[in-house]
Amino acid sequence: MAEECGVKILLVGAGAVGQVFGRHLQKGGAEVSFYVREKYAEEARGGFTMYAWNEHRDALKHPLRFEGFGVLTTLEEVASTTWDQVYLCVSSTALRAGWLGDFVAQLGAATLVCLQPGMHDKAYLLQYISEERVVMGTIGFNSYYAPMPGEEVEEEGVAYWFPFFSPSPFSGSExxxxxxxxRALRAGKLPCMKMRDVVEGSVYISAVLMFVVTALECHEWSFSKLSKSPLLRDIPKASFEVFAVLSKTYRPPAPLWLVKLVLRPFALRFGLWLAPRLIPFDIEQFFRAHFEKVGDQTELYLLEYLDAGGEHQTKTVADWLSRLRQCRG
Structure with a gap:
């Protein structure tokens, strides 16, 4: 299998996202390494326990071991290897923590894979690297640290699930x-697809998601409470306010009249009812665990929408930002 893929891949971040990409890239024959902070290096070198919901219906009873990868902590170590691909498996806020320029300078001619879905993430990245070397993508799977409340596992680890008909999309100018x-992802059986422009496709979805996440956070992450809340009716209004701003730069992935049908309150309410019945783990606990961890990213995106539209164009967004801050105390 190594001969089929034969690429050297570095993943920045060995969290719940990085481990999933790493495991499947390794399964496809890639030589995988992680770039992590020193305080996480020892744990990473010991390997990871993982649980794959698509491989076992009772995944939490079937721990998997992911090991045999490199662990790097310094720029000198990064520069000492010729990488084919480098994946940025960190949040949008972590991407802006002041390290990216020095890091990219060590990568030679490697392809840089950006997995951040924010409206300004690509522009931020292009300050340090030419667009020809960048592949944009978004994460089409759910991953979390198990156990969540109500779960039992033999050993703590990362559990993950690839939803049906939801491959991770990627695009690039080269x-x-x-x-x-x-090719590297498909060799490891990680569902993925080519898209004309991932950024165009993701910014609209991300906007809706940020309002859903904010509403859930203000309702103790309860789908049931949100489905009965007047706030549910405000999600379409806030979303289309942002869509009006986004459409000046990004082409909508679908006609807006069709999106309006999908975003009607009854459709959102149906989605909140259906999701827990289709997903093999507690989706409410997943939302809580994941979005509390990247809570600063939610606020960052709302601020970006507000900044892009101005005070008068995005008044509803300003109300949502205030609501989020009030819920957080």
Whole structure:
């Protein structure tokens, strides 16, 4: 299998996202390494326990071991290897923590895979690297640290699930680089697809998600409470306020009249009812665990929408930002 893929891949961050990409890239024959902070290095070198919901219906009773990868902690170590692909498996706020420029300078000609879905993430990245070397993607799977409340596992680890008909999309201006990323992921059986422009596709979805997340956080992450809340009716209004701003730069992935049908309160309410019945783990606990961890990213995106639209165009967004801050105390 190594001969089929034969690429050297570095993943920045060995959290719940990085481990999933790492495991499947390794399964496809790639030589995988992680770049982590020194305080996480010892744990990473011991390998990871993982649980794959798509491989076992009772996944939490079937721990998997992911090991045999490199662990790097310094820029000198990064520069000492010729990388084919480098994946940024960190949040949008972590991306802006002042380290990216020095890091990118050590990568030689490697393809940089950006997995952050924010409206300004690509522009931020292009300050340090040419667009031809960048492949944009978004995460099409759910991953979390198990056990969540109500779960039992033999050993703590990362559990993950690939939803049906939801492959991770990727796009890039350089065809050879994009195909290289897709080939490495497909070799490891990580569902993925080519998209014309991932940023265009993701910014609209992310906008809706941020309002859903904010509403859930203000209702103790309860789908049932949100489905009965007047706030549910405000999600479409806030979303379309942001869509009006986004449409000046990004083409909508679908006609807005069709999106309006999907975002009607009854459709959102149906989605809140259906999701827990289709997903093999506690989706409410997942939302709590994941979005509390990246809570600063939620606020960052709302601030970006507010800044892009101005005070008069995004008044509803300003109300949502105030609501989020009040809920957090």
């Amino acid at each position: 065809r050879v680089r994009l195909q290289g990323v897709l």
